[in-house]
Amino acid sequence: MRRWSEVPVLRRVEPFVVAILLAVLVAALLPAGGSVATGFSWGTTIGVGVLFFVYGARMAPAEAVAGLRNWRLQGAVAATTFLLFPLLGLVLSFAVGGVLDDGLVAGVLFLAALPSTVQSCVVFTAMARGNVPGAVVSATVSNLAGIGLTPLLAALLLGSSGAGPDAGAVGRILLQLLAPFLLGLVAGRWIGDWLRAHKRRLTLLDRGVIVAVVYAAFSRGVRQGVWAEVGAGEVVVVLACAAVFLAVVLAVTWWAPRLWGANRADRVTIAFCGSNKSLATGLPMATVLFDPHVVGLVALPVILYHPLQITVCSFLAGRLGRPPLLQG
Template identity: 45%
Template structure:
């Protein structure tokens, strides 16, 4: 048993392998486009399968779960920016101003969608609630992120693109709705193939890691940074992630949420989107500043995937142990 504890989680190994592959063999030019198309297809398939797999009553009840949505939105658009401001005041000398702009910018971004839901699924949390809350976060972020960025960063001409709304609908909501409709015919098929959903969850995350880190390597965004500055930036991103995970974890418990909702709050409330963050950065920033601003987001994105991959598996093991224990037993993460 002790030896098993020393063996790294296979999914963590797979994530590190995806990063290593991106470092030594990044997706470039035409191949990058192919990887992007495959990742998009995987996301569409993932949301279709979630739509097929989830009972309609559970989905409808999640839409009116206002306490869950309020908690996630508060973590994303209130607590995160306040943490970023506090760290910038306390640790200001550790980073140059453009990198602090990047840290503050990532703090006002909406949550991820696909990885939040995938990790919630792996951890056996409230998947319908995560679907609704993460999607709501992205829709709200289209307006709130430029406004908050304008307040925090004093940038000029904030705005957003309506194409983001179209992408969220076409790649996330529409496949989920189609899956819900097709559930009439495919419910029994989905019940027999739960492993397919789990495989799609993990594959989508691995593709997203490889695609995102390939972009970092090909663009050369990390080349101009001193090792000491890069180390400070990684430490600050890790501290920010640790703080928000602790706040969402213990905050959800203190507010009386059950375990499934706690999982959704932890994974949806602690994430920041890379897919929407880069286009938004191009709107709000220009010139050399853009490269420095997106580096913290790139690093934070990788950290959140690595840490949450471990945390989701820990939640899943804890849930399985609780189910196998006597009724009086109570397992914590």
């Protein structure tokens, strides 16, 4: 039986989750203010731009084109990520609207609009002996589409809510996220191979920027007194929403593909790519889309969903990877 310490994704992700939680704790005790807060604001803005530049430069176009041929798999993942999740988010937002702060409700809806992860869902798919090339393409396409679709979905889901994206969000997306990403795509011709060869080292950049974004967002919330309004009960409700998201989507993505005769490998890929949400894309994007005074609240559901999806999907991938379950 595989022990928890032998699950590769847990060895990689657990320190990252710990770093995020520590960033939240430090922000609660020592929030950045004055010139330090200004420095973090500029630093995270530049860091997010560099992050999306690297995302673009690291893409392998030939691999993406080959994987897109499995249109049923790609369509199922896209429909789950950008249709099923948002619809479920709307249902949950109505259910908890009278219990949660508007900023937390916005965070639940924003979580529903996010694209899939890249690294985690591919690792889960490989562990469970699924369609790995299909997972790579699904995750890549999801993140590319998310740059345009996530802001649009967030605006549609949140409507006229005061916690929604403000009027300048489109311009900031174009300037801070899409422009660096497109520049990265162009530069990938010369530096793409090097970036892909040093992917593990560059993971430190991803992690560092995200931890800095978490610290800056939560520091701002502490300084403005936002967290004094969030009780333990609300955190429990947000966790419950995250659990409902994950349980419903995993069930639908595992059983629904049987309707068109999808093989087991594709069902594994659809389940993991469809149920995972990207913290790496979500937190930087939240800082661009939302007013500073609600970013901390909006980020909380995304932060809580991440360790939940890692824990549950690691367990499922380990079980699906065992020989007795290969015919399931």
